[in-house]
Amino acid sequence: MATDNQHVRYVLLAEFDIDKGASLKYQYPNETGTDEHVLSELMLPDGAHLRAEDWTIFCLNQTIPDLDKEQDIVANNNSKNNKDGEEKPLLYVLNLVRTKHDATARRGAHVKAMAICTRHQFLHIYKPVLLLAMEKYFENPCAEVLESLYKAVNSMDLSRMPNFSWHERQILRTSDDKSMFEEMFMEDPDKVISPTSTTGSDSMRWGGGGGASGSGEDCEDDESSRLRRGTFIDLASGREVLPSLGKDRRFFETKIEYEGIKLPIRVPLTVNDEEVGDFSLINLIRTFSPPAPQPGSPNPHHPHLDSAGPYTHPIMLLLNALLTQKRIIFLGYGHPSGEVANYVLAACALGSGCGTVLRGFTERAFPYTNLTSVDDLLKCPGFIAGVTNPTYEEHTAWWDVLCNIDTGKITVSKDIELTCPGGIHHSPYPFSSSIDSGNNNMSSNNNNNNNNNSSSSSSGSGSGADGNQQQQQQPFASLSSLGRSSTVNSLSNRVDDKAKERDVDAEFMNDVMAAVQGHYGEAHVRAKFQEYVGRFVRLAAVYEEEVYHQTKIVWPHDAEADPTGLLGRGFVFPDGMSRQKELAVYANRIEGWRQTISYRYYQKGFAWWIQNSTLSNVDVYRQVSKLKTLRNIPENEVIAILEALLQNIISDRAMIEFLSFLPQYQGGLSPLGLCLFHSSATVRRYTVELFSRLARNPTGHKFIQGMSRYQKITYERLVHEVA
Structure with missing residues (x-):
């Protein structure tokens, strides 16, 4: 995004005419290619005349997803760089509707709407300049106002904005440390360095085009300027270090100059692909x-x-x-x-x-x-x-x-069908044989929820009967109901009463509501749903292996990297009963998700992930989950985990990828920090070696400092002992 100077593609102006109705008056710099009547209706929503001002968001160039076509979504972690050829890019439209009452007007008011079309998901940053432009247009209704707005927004300088990788973005969005990745914002690494840098260049990462310009104005930021801002001396290196000045590095600060007015703009740097605007x-x-x-x-x-x-x-x-x-x-x-x-x-x-x-x-x-x-x-x-x-x-x-x-009510339609989303009917095995084999594989351990058991087994049996009668017409319904009824019924007969008392989804929502009522921030609540959906897709991989004996969404197992099989792959369950319960509870939803667009995207995206990962030889999520959830892990397994991490976490890129699996709101390095207290001297030594390696990276250093005081003191003591 930092190299694309055309932030806004189009500026539009629509107005309501009592004779013509909603009409699109201007499109600048050229036509969008969308039907003008459709655009004007979207820009002037129902009831817009009843309020002085309203904001609307809609999309342009949307296409009907076609799952039968092989879509190139490689490297689609940044969808803005995708499809620059013949297909028009998906544009987000920020629209301002303004009603000004005027006794001389035929309807007693003028209703106009101005919109900007951009590829940026953080389109809410354009609200201030759009307000000014709308006011300007009411004063002087002409196309020059749109031209001036277009030039102003596209002159916004993002050339020095860091271009974070996916892993860096995840670290930044889950961190409360406003100075995280501070080194990526510095403009002169020879004068100002990170306290944890060991080499002048290796630990510095830059965004596209983020270097110093070398102009005379930059040279004015000399010794006196830096002393005025405040400095300190790093005792380890004896070199001068510039503090973060209290800036929140989750945002990039720039400006838009419109009609002589300089508007400060804060561009969010932690936005993911599916996050558009400033919703809550x-x-x-x-x-x-x-x-x-x-x-x-x-x-x-x-x-x-x-x-x-x-x-x-x-x-x-x-x-x-x-x-x-x-x-x-x-x-x-x-x-x-x-x-x-x-x-x-x-x-x-x-x-x-x-x-x-x-x-x-x-x-x-x-x-x-x-x-x-x-x-x-x-x-x-x-x-x-x-x-x-x-x-x-x-x-x-x-x-x-x-x-x-x-x-505040959510209603399910009485006309809802059990047909497959998108019209895809796919089952790699005959229904009965695939589900029965899945039941046999899953029957070694069992657990379930009482509510799910009673409702799903009774309705599942009925659905199964309907599915048998309509198997040719609704194969997905048959698969879903048959799979759910046979799988759940076989499992529910073997669960104990204590296990039935637990409802995973109810516990999750209680946790979410406690966070909301406790006034936790938006980032904290989003992180909870991020974790839940991530957990869901990993459970889906286990389900596919159990029922269909194959899956494309699980981390590959490298026999050479894990000859003993101690590391393993896939989701970690506390015990066998939890495994059985989770699979039974999520079976219907997994079957439904497997027929969706997002599932196809995830399959291809996961393959790209594995191909480009620096840690493809070890399932980091699984190893971290073991340390978080399992009790009494054998010593040889803990040693195998630490050895695998030490063998693979060598470069700065590998360190960043590893740290992205340890969000700071969940304790960061705390699960690994427990290994500092292990009874085995080998485990303690390996842990110290791993932490010392991470400490040489600026981001890793902040994670080390984020550990509990007790763990940090123990780590420092063990470092001296090893030395």
């Missing part, structure tokens, strides 16, 4: 969470949605609908269209694990749409749309799940 996930949760004494409203049973029975928490029902690609509508009758759009964007982040785990949601999102676009909407599989027209609520065949912002 906390607001979504609060709106659709019932009061504590009330369990929520019952909905028609659907194996993909009601994971905890008829009173599944509404947010979990919404998350399940997103994962299994249901058609979702957010209805906000009488609400500003911008408010409705933010709920849609929050839902996209919810289902994708905040863009960290899955993708393919924003390309099916319609943050704001109206009745004129309903035909195009219904062509899109698994759309996520925001509307303000109550007519949508009456047409239950148009949607599968409706979220009413006014009432």
Whole structure:
């Protein structure tokens, strides 16, 4: 993004005429290629004249996803660099609607809308300049105002903005340390270095085009300037170091100069692909969470949605609908269209694990749409749309799940079907043989939940019967219901009463609600859903291996790197009963997810991940999970874990990738820090060696400093002992 100077592709102006209705007056610098009537209707939403101002977000150049086509999503961790050829890029549109009352006007007011079309997901940074441009247009309604705005926003300088890798971005977004990656913002490594640097260049990483310009103005930042800002001396090297000056390095500070006014801009650097705008996930949760004494409203049973029975928490029902690609509508009758759009964007982040785990949601999102676009909407599989027209609520065949912002109620359509999302019917094995073999493989350990057992087994049996009768017409329904009923029923007969008392999803939502009510920040709440969705896809890999005996979404096992088999691969369960319970609880949702667009994207993205990973020989997530969840790990297994990490974590890039699996809000290096107290001298020595290696990296040094005081003191003592 730092090398693309064309931040905004188009600037649009629409206005309402009492004779013509909504009309598009200007498109600058050229036409977008989208139907003008559609654009004007989107820019002037229903009820816009009832409020002085409204913000709307919608998308241009959306295409209907086609899973039968092999799509090139290699390196799609940065989707902005994708498809620069013949296909038009997906553009996000930030639209401002302004109503100014005027007694001389025919309707007593002038209603105009101005929009900018950009590829940047952080389009909310353009709100201040769009406000100024709109005011300017009301004073002087001409195309020159749009031209001036276009030139101003595209003159914004992002050349020195760091170009973070995916792993660096994950570290930054889960860290409370505002100075994380400070070294990537420095402009002269010869004068100002990181306290943990050992070489002048190896530990410095730069964004594209981020070097110093070498102009005379830069040279004015000399000795006196740095002394005025404040410096300190690093006692280890004796060299002068510039402090972070209190800047939050999760943002890049720049400016837009419009009509002589310099507007300060803070560009967020931790935005993932599926995060668009400045939505609030906390607001979504609060709106659709019932009061504590009330369990929520019952909905028609659907194996993909009601994971905890008829009173599944509404947010979990919404998350399940997103994962299994249901058609979702957010209805906000009488609400500003911008408010409705933010709920849609929050839902996209919810289902994708905040863009960290899955993708393919924003390309099916319609943050704001109206009745004129309903035909195009219904062509899109698994759309996520925001509307303000109550007519949508009456047409239950148009949607599968409706979220009413006014009432805070989530409703499942009575017309919802069990057909496969996207129309794909895929099963690598005959239903009975595949599921039976899966049952035999999974029957060694068992666990389940009482609510899931009673509701799923009874409804699952009925669904299974229907599926047998309609096997040719609805193969997906047959697979889902048969798989769920036979798998769950075989497992539920072997669970003990203590295990039945636990509901994984209910525990998760209790944890989320406690964080929301405890006024935790937006980043903390997003991290919880990121972890949940990541856990879901790893469980799906285990499920596929059990039921289908093959999977493309699990870390490959290297027999040469792990000759003893102690490291293993895949998800870590505390015990066999937990494994059986988890697979039974998630079976329906996994089957639903396996038929979606996001699943196909994840398969291909995972293959690219493995190909480009510096730690492809070791499943880091599994090893860290062992240290977090398992008790009494054998000494030889702990040694094998540390040896594997020491053999693979050598370069700075490998260190960053490794640290991205240890988010600081979960304790950072604490799981490994426990090895400092191990009874084995070999384990302690290996841990000290690993930590010492990490400490030579600026980011690793901050992780070391983030450990608990007790662990840091122990580490320092062991370093001296080893020395």
